[in-house]
Amino acid sequence: VKRTLLTRFLTLAVAYFFSAAIAPAQTPSTNYAITHAKIFTLTGPPIDDGILVIRDGKIAAVGTNVDIPSGAQVIDGKGLQVYPGLFDPVTQMGLSEISAVSATVDTSETGAFNPDAVAADAILPSSEHIPVTRAVGITEVLAVPASGGFDSRGSANILGGQASAIHLAGWTINDMLIKKSVAMVLDWPKIETQSFDFATFSRKNKPFAEAKQEYEKQVNELSDWLDNARHYAQAWGHGGPAEYQRDLKLEALVPVVRGELPVLVFAERARDIRNAVEFCDKQRLKMILAGGAEAYKVKELLRSKSIPVVLQPTLTEPLNEDDPYDRSLTQPAELADARVKIAFGSFDNSFARRLGQQAANAVAYGLPYDEALKAVTLYPAQIFGLADQIGTLETGKIANVIVTNGDPLEFTTDVRYLFIKGQLTPTDNKHKSLYDKYLNRPAAK
Amino acid sequence: MKISINASRLLAVCIATLLAALAPPQTRPANAPAVASEPAPIILIQNATILTVSHGNIEHGSILIKDGKIAEVGSSIKAPKDAQVIDAAGQFVMPGIIDCHSHIAIDGSVNEGSIAVSSIANIADVLNPDDIDIYRDLAGGVTVANVLHGSANPIGGQTVVIKLRWGQPASKLPFEGALPGIKFALGENPKHSNFGGRGTEARYPATRMGVEETIRGAFAEARDYKATWDVYNQRTAAGEKNLIPPRRDLRLDPLVEVMEGKRYVHAHCYREDEILMLLRVAKEFGFKVRTLQHVLEGYKVADELAAAGVGASTFSDWWAYKVEAFNAVPYNAAIMTRRGVIVSVNSDDAEEATHLNQEAAKSIKFGGLSHDEALKLVTLNPAIQLGIDKRVGSIDTGKDADLVIYNHDPLSAYAVVQQTLIDGRVYFDRQRDLAARPNLEKEKKALLEKEKKAAAAEKKPEGNAAKPGEKKPDEKPKPPSAAVSGGVL
Numbered sequence: 056v057k058r059t060l061l062t063r064f065l066t067l068a069v070a071y072f073f074s075a076a077i078a079p080a081q082t083p084s085t086n087y088a089i090t091h092a093k094i095f096t097l098t099g100p101p102i103d104d105g106i107l108v109i110r111d112g113k114i115a116a117v118g119t120n121v122d123i124p125s126g127a128q129v130i131d132g133k134g135l136q137v138y139p140g141l142f143d144p145v146t147q148m149g150l151s152e153i154s155a156v157s158a159t160v161d162t163s164e165t166g167a168f169n170p171d172a173v174a175a176d177a178i179l180p181s182s183e184h185i186p187v188t189r190a191v192g193i194t195e196v197l198a199v200p201a202s203g204g205f206d207s208r209g210s211a212n213i214l215g216g217q218a219s220a221i222h223l224a225g226w227t228i229n230d231m232l233i234k235k236s237v238a239m240v241l242d243w244p245k246i247e248t249q250s251f252d253f254a255t256f257s258r259k260n261k262p263f264a265e266a267k268q269e270y271e272k273q274v275n276e277l278s279d280w281l282d283n284a285r286h287y288a289q290a291w292g293h294g295g296p297a298e299y300q301r302d303l304k305l306e307a308l309v310p311v312v313r314g315e316l317p318v319l320v321f322a323e324r325a326r327d328i329r330n331a332v333e334f335c336d337k338q339r340l341k342m343i344l345a346g347g348a349e350a351y352k353v354k355e356l357l358r359s360k361s362i363p364v365v366l367q368p369t370l371t372e373p374l375n376e377d378d379p380y381d382r383s384l385t386q387p388a389e390l391a392d393a394r395v396k397i398a399f400g401s402f403d404n405s406f407a408r409r410l411g412q413q414a415a416n417a418v419a420y421g422l423p424y425d426e427a428l429k430a431v432t433l434y435p436a437q438i439f440g441l442a443d444q445i446g447t448l449e450t451g452k453i454a455n456v457i458v459t460n461g462d463p464l465e466f467t468t469d470v471r472y473l474f475i476k477g478q479l480t481p482t483d484n485k486h487k488s489l490y491d492k493y494l495n496r497p498a499a500k
Numbered sequence: 501m502k503i504s505i506n507a508s509r510l511l512a513v514c515i516a517t518l519l520a521a522l523a524p525p526q527t528r529p530a531n532a533p534a535v536a537s538e539p540a541p542i543i544l545i546q547n548a549t550i551l552t553v554s555h556g557n558i559e560h561g562s563i564l565i566k567d568g569k570i571a572e573v574g575s576s577i578k579a580p581k582d583a584q585v586i587d588a589a590g591q592f593v594m595p596g597i598i599d600c601h602s603h604i605a606i607d608g609s610v611n612e613g614s615i616a617v618s619s620i621a622n623i624a625d626v627l628n629p630d631d632i633d634i635y636r637d638l639a640g641g642v643t644v645a646n647v648l649h650g651s652a653n654p655i656g657g658q659t660v661v662i663k664l665r666w667g668q669p670a671s672k673l674p675f676e677g678a679l680p681g682i683k684f685a686l687g688e689n690p691k692h693s694n695f696g697g698r699g700t701e702a703r704y705p706a707t708r709m710g711v712e713e714t715i716r717g718a719f720a721e722a723r724d725y726k727a728t729w730d731v732y733n734q735r736t737a738a739g740e741k742n743l744i745p746p747r748r749d750l751r752l753d754p755l756v757e758v759m760e761g762k763r764y765v766h767a768h769c770y771r772e773d774e775i776l777m778l779l780r781v782a783k784e785f786g787f788k789v790r791t792l793q794h795v796l797e798g799y800k801v802a803d804e805l806a807a808a809g810v811g812a813s814t815f816s817d818w819w820a821y822k823v824e825a826f827n828a829v830p831y832n833a834a835i836m837t838r839r840g841v842i843v844s845v846n847s848d849d850a851e852e853a854t855h856l857n858q859e860a861a862k863s864i865k866f867g868g869l870s871h872d873e874a875l876k877l878v879t880l881n882p883a884i885q886l887g888i889d890k891r892v893g894s895i896d897t898g899k900d901a902d903l904v905i906y907n908h909d910p911l912s913a914y915a916v917v918q919q920t921l922i923d924g925r926v927y928f929d930r931q932r933d934l935a936a937r938p939n940l941e942k943e944k945k946a947l948l949e950k951e952k953k954a955a956a957a958e959k960k961p962e963g964n965a966a967k968p969g970e971k972k973p974d975e976k977p978k979p980p981s982a983a984v985s986g987g988v989l
Contacts, residue, residue, distance in 0.1 A: 155694045155822035184820065372851040376632050377527045377944065379937060380639045380854075405820045412858065415913030465913050466861040486819075489799075490831040490867070494838075499803035 086110045087479065088123040089458060089472070092132025096448040097139060097433050107137055109454040112477035117448050128479075130458070135471060138428075138463050139448055140194025140455035143410050144365050144435040145319075145345060145400035148185060148198045148221065149178030154405075163201045163212050167273070168280055171307040172216030174198040175235045178228055184404040186484035189223040191408040192463050192470045194455035195233060195445060196221060197435075199319065201240050202345070202402060213277055215240035217307065218319060220441060222455065224475040233453075237439045238319040238343060239311050243331040244273035245324070274334065281338055284308035317341040317439070319365070323374065325352035332356055343438055345400070348374045351386045354393040363396035363438045368406070369413045381420055387430070388421030398435035399427075415464040427464065453477070527940045527947070529635055529933055540568040540901075540924040544579045548588035548905070553595055553872060553879050554894035563593060565901040568924035573895055586905070591918060594875060594910050595894050596643025596902030598882035599853050600813040601766075601793050601846035604633040604645060605662060605673065611650030612657055616690070616704055616714045619682060619754045621657035623649050627670040633850035638664045638928045640854030641904035641917045644675060646846075646886055648793070649683040651768040654690045654705065654714040656683035658754055659766060661886055663902070663922050678888050681790065682754050684767035686711055686774040687824050694822055712777050719785040722755035729756070764790035764887070766813075770824035772800040779808050791885045793846070795836075796828035802839035811885035812836050813844040816859035817866070833877055834867020844882035861911035874911055900924075 087109040094105035096117060108116040110124065123129065152159035161177045178198055188196070201215025217236040225231035248266045250259050287305040310316035318340050322328045328350060335342040344350060344364045348371070350357060357364065366387060373382035390397050399414050401407040414427040422430075436446030444453050454477035461468040473480050543565040550561035552573065562577040563570060579585050603610045607628035612621040627647070637645070643664055649657030661678035688694055691706050705711050728746040735743055757763035765782075769775050769792050782789050791811040792798060796819070798805055798812045805812055814836075819828035836843045845860050847853035860877040863869040869877075883893025892900050901924035908915040920928035 153820055153823055153826055155688075183826075187819075370851060370855065372633075372636070377940070380529070380636045380933070405818065408817065412913055416855070416858075419908075419914045419916050466858065466911070467864050469865065486829040486831065486866075489827060489829050490835065493799050493802075493835055494831075496800075496803075499801075499807070 085479075086115075086124055086127040087130060087474070087477070088121075088127045089130045089132045089135075089137055089456075090123070092135045092137045092458065094137045094448060095139075095428070097429060098447050098449055101136075105137075107448060107456065109456065109474060109477045112454055114448060114450055114452050114454045114456070114477075116450060130472060132458060135458050135460055136463075137448065137456060137458050138192075139432045139446055140457050140473070140475070141192050141410055141431045141463065142398075142435045142446065143188070143193050143196040143401050143407050143431075144398050144439060145199050145202055145402045146188075146196045146407050147202060147404050148188065148196045148223070148407070149180065149182045150174060150198055150200065151404055152179070152182055152184070163215060165211075167211045167213045167276070168304065169200075169212060169216050170214045170239060170280075170311070171303045172200055173219065173236060174200050174217060175219035175221070175228055175232060178219065178221060178231070180225055180227055180231060183485045184407070185223050186481070187486055188404070188407045189473060189475070189480065190470065190482040190484050190487070191411065192457040192459065192473065193407060193410060194223055194457065194473065194475050196223060196407070197237060197439065199238075199240060201242060202321070212240075212242050213244060213273060214280065214308075215242055217316075220439060222475050224478070224480045230476075233441060233444065236310075236316060237441070238317045239308070241277075241318045241320045241331075243320050243322040243327050244270050244277075245322075245327055246270045274330075277334075278338070280305075280308060281312055281340075284312045288312060311340060312338070314339055314341050317343050319343045319345050321345045323348040323367070325349040328353050329356065332360055332362060336360065346402075348383070350395070351389045354390055354395055357390075357395045358393050361396075363398065363434070364390060365398045365400045365435070365438065366390075367400075368402060368409070369399070369416045370409065384416055384420040387417035387427075388423075391422055391426050391430075396434055396438065397426075398430050398438055400435075411464040412466070415462075418464070431464075527944045528630075528632070529936065529940070540565070542566050542580055542583040543586060543901075543921075543924060543926075544577060544583045545586045545588050545593060545903070545905070546577070546579070548591050548593045549909075550895055551592060551594040551875060551910070552895040553875050554896055556872075561593075563895065563901075563903065565921070565924040568901055570895060570897055570899050570901050573897060586919070588905055588918075590907070592906045592909055592915070593895070594641075594857075594904050594906070595879040596892065596904055596920065596922065597641045597853075597856050597878045598644040598646075598844070598886070598888075598893060599637070599642050599847050599856060599878075600646045600791065600844045600882040600885055601848045602637075602645035602647050602850075602853060603650070603848070604637060604850050604853070605629065605631045605647060607631075609650070610648075611652040613650065613652030614703070616653050617655040617718050617751060618649070618653045618657050619655050619718075619752075620750050621649060622660075623647050623657055624660040624674065624680065627660070627662065627673050629666075629668060629670045629673060633853075634664050635666050635928070637850060637853040638666055638920050639917060639930075639933070641857060641906070641910070641920055642853050643902040643904070643920060643922050644883075644886075644888070644892060645853070646681070646766065646882070648681070648766060651683065651685035651689040652692075653683075653685060654711045655718055655755070656685055658682050658763075661888065664920075664927065665922055666927055675888060675891075677891075678886060679762065679764050680757075681764040681766045682758060684715065684765055684778070684789075686767065686769040686778060687771060688822055689768065690714075708774055708777070711774070712781065715778070715781050716784070718752075718755060719759075719781070719787075722752045722759065723785060725749055725752045726756045726759060759785060759787045761788070766791045766793050768793045770794055770796050770828075772797040775801055776804060779804065779810070782808075790887075791844075794848075796825055796832060798841070799829060799832045799835035800827075802836045802841055805836065806840035811842045811844070811881075813846045813882065813885060815848070816845050816862045830862060830866035833863045834869050837863075837869060837873060838867075842881050842884050843877060844885055845877040846882070857906075857910040857915065858913055861913075864911065871911060 089107045094102040106121040147162045150161045164172050197218045199218040201212040218238045219235050220233035220237045221231040246266045284305045288309045320331045322331050323346050342362050346367045347364045350364050369383050371383045401410050414431050418424050418427045433446040436442040454474050456474040457470050458472035459468050546562040550558040564572040564577050607626045612618040646661050648659045659681040661675040662673040663675050690711050789810045791813045793813050795812045795814050814832050817830040833843045856878045860874045863874050880893035883889035892902050903921045905919040906915040918930050
């Protein structure tokens with residue numbers, strides 16, 4: 056009875072929260088020309104007093120000597136700057152609303168191997184996080200299963216599912232989708248001699264030998280899954296799956312073992328990263344590292360294998376008590392210097408709007424500014440194979456564009472215009488409407 | 501297992517202490533002033549942009565520091581002889597950051613969560629001067645922290661204001677003369693909505709009604725208790741002899757201090773209704789709430805907060821990590837400021853504290869605060885809230901020389917702390933920290949080698965029983981955990 060009442064309460068509570076009226080996601084499609092603006096194409100030096108033309112959702116032209124098509128809505132960009140929209144490559148966007156309320160969280164499945172779970176199948180287009188996040192100029196994200204959220208506590212996911220690339224606007228998932236499957240999430244097993252048991256809310260210790268045995272068992276299981284997927288793919292190739300019992304999980308792994316779908320490997324410690332790299336190398340998987348608190352310790356390995364890193368937030372305490380106090384802040388510069396490709400990620404929904412802050416803080420500790428800007432636009436697009444569609448301001452790319460009054464990584468900068476798929480998209484959101492409402496509350500008696 | 505930042509921050513306080521890592525030998529940044537017991541040096545900071553917070557900015561300004569205090573602030577001060585000169589050309593000086601909600605420097609758990617009223621517990625009793633977070637926050641420009649008990653109870657433990665005097669013993673951390681406080685907590689945490697492991701016994705209260713009842717009940721008791729003491733004291737003062745004093749109650753003593761204005765209430769809260777509930781209870785029992793902590797829906801009842809003269813200490817942009825945080829807005833600090841509330845932005849988290857200057861800057865974008873108003877959120881306003889604004893919070897003659905030097909405007913995302921001074925002493929110096937790193941690495945290497953040898957020696961004497969007086973094997977230091985030392989596989 057208790058559980059039913061609780062469920063009912065949560066349903067009501069959530070329904071109440073979601074009923075808050077927000078502006079329509081997008082205005083009808085039209086053509087635009089942004090004129091007299093400083094345009095940061097990220098393919099070369101910025102263009103002063105430039106023009107950017109948007110037509111049918113795409114960037115139609117960019118430069119100084121550009122014809123403005125008749126009928127295009129002209130936006131005077133004098134004193135303003137134009138950039139590609141920012142790209143946050145690790146979020147739980149649309150999968151998690153209130154992280155402490157499991158009824159609103161769909162990030163992690165039960166069990167350890169869920170390669171067939173796909174983020175796009177559970178993304179809520181009307182999530183309040185979406186307009187809040189795009190208000191700071193983030194136009195696209197990856198929704199990544201098993202990458203966080205309160206319900207992933209105690210989650211045993213090894214293969215967590217497939218990440219989806221989405222635009223941060225759209226009435227339905229069809230409008231939002233950039234690519235349904237861009238990476239397979241692999242939470243690399245760790246040799247954990249210490250763990251926190253949520254059931255008893257206490258610390259648990261186990262001997263190293265035992266922890267190592269568990270680790271090896273998990274890695275062997277993972278190998279088996281991949282072997283099975285290879286056999287499955289082979290049988291499939293010889294006359295189709297009819298001869299083989301259809302298995303959706305193995306089917307989902309086929310592009311992984313063929314090296315077509317990258318694995319997004321979550322690992323923190325140098326040893327875990329080394330083990331993961333060795334494993335992916337042997338299995339011929341295309342690896343992208345996520346997190347990588349100690350990636351700096353294996354930067355040569357990462358560079359030699361051309362493994363890119365989606366970095367844990369720079370706003371994270373150093374892993375070890377005796378690490379330099381600025382360890383998380385200097386790592387991006389150190390990796391870039393070693394020619395490891397990096398992207399910044401928020402690994403969160405609520406803090407997605409700190410993406411620019413993270414990149415800027417890395418600049419403060421040595422990362423060249425241009426690299427920081429690319430690490431929140433072009434590089435994540437390249438890392439996830441989407442650079443032919445987004446990431447720079449080039450003719451033919453999807454018009455995910457922001458027009459700002461300054462540096463998009465700085466706190467005080469405002470996003471004046473935001474285009475997603477070439478449509479002028481409102482930056483209103485739940486926070487802004489609550490602000491307007493309570494700013495205008497009559498004086499209390 | 502991965503936990504999102506929000507969730508992990510929510511849990512950090514509970515887990516961090518329980519999960520204290522079985523770590524290899526640790527080296528420590530030796531960055532504290534060499535001899536802190538010696539008189540503070542005379543220091544002249546010159547050529548800096550000085551953000552006084554109280555009376556505008558001074559370009560190419562100087563600050564003279566004597567006896568740990570700000571002796572002079574102005575555009576041109578001649579260096580007295582024997583003065584150490586810090587040339588801060590192109591740099592910015594602001595008052596030391598005051599974090600009005602911190603859990604650093606606490607030895608063990610921050611929550612005595614087994615009872616609903618844990619006013620017997622005192623954070624001041626468990627200060628840990630070796631907590632590395634003191635140094636990290638110092639490196640982020642924090643000089644003063646309001647170190648609070650956790651939020652597991654409607655009435656929680658006693659709290660203490662400290663200065664981040666890294667390298668000094670625990671007895672030297674408390675801010676001399678700052679009033680002690682007590683933590684209250686409303687809403688989801690004291691009613692255990694998101695915590696309290698499955699299988700653990702339920703503890704009263706479980707509703708916001710029960711939270712209110714718990715606080716009222718405790719103060720009803722405290723009022724009666726105070727009355728018996730008042731009668732006793734009056735009659736003793738009138739000359740009566742041989743009276744038996746009332747029985748001391750350590751749980752109620754701090755509440756009596758609250759009613760007498762000798763102890764500040766710092767109340768964790770989220771929702772508009774529970775905020776007003778606490779103000780009603782405070783009015784009924786004649787005490788003041790000094791600060792509302794988090795107070796994420798404070799913007800909805802800002803006039804009521806201003807009328808009650810209560811301070812609000814909030815987050816910059818946290819939201820949606822639980823139901824009571826779902827209507828949080830980054831405009832909270834700005835709206836409350838506009839309605840006349842003294843507002844501070846706090847960390848509640850050792851990492852967040854390292855960039856409170858940046859968190860304050862967000863109120864310029866979200867709500868249009870001025871540069872000075874934003875700076876006040878982490879300096880003068882928390883000083884006022886903690887009753888220490890005569891001593892710290894702005895750059896004024898006579899105040900403690902608690903200062904931070906940045907290489908850029910501290911409200912920019914590109915600013916890096918260069919030096920942090922407390923009581924006129926340099927407690928953090930970025931150049932000194934960078935210079936010390938090679939030696940620390942060497943020291944760590946040597947320690948690990950030593951430990952490896954010890955571990956190898958431990959394995960060797962198979963069958964050789966330890967002689968009396970020698971260490972038995974099980975008393976020897978454990979080898980470093982493979983999980984943290986790396987390189988085993």
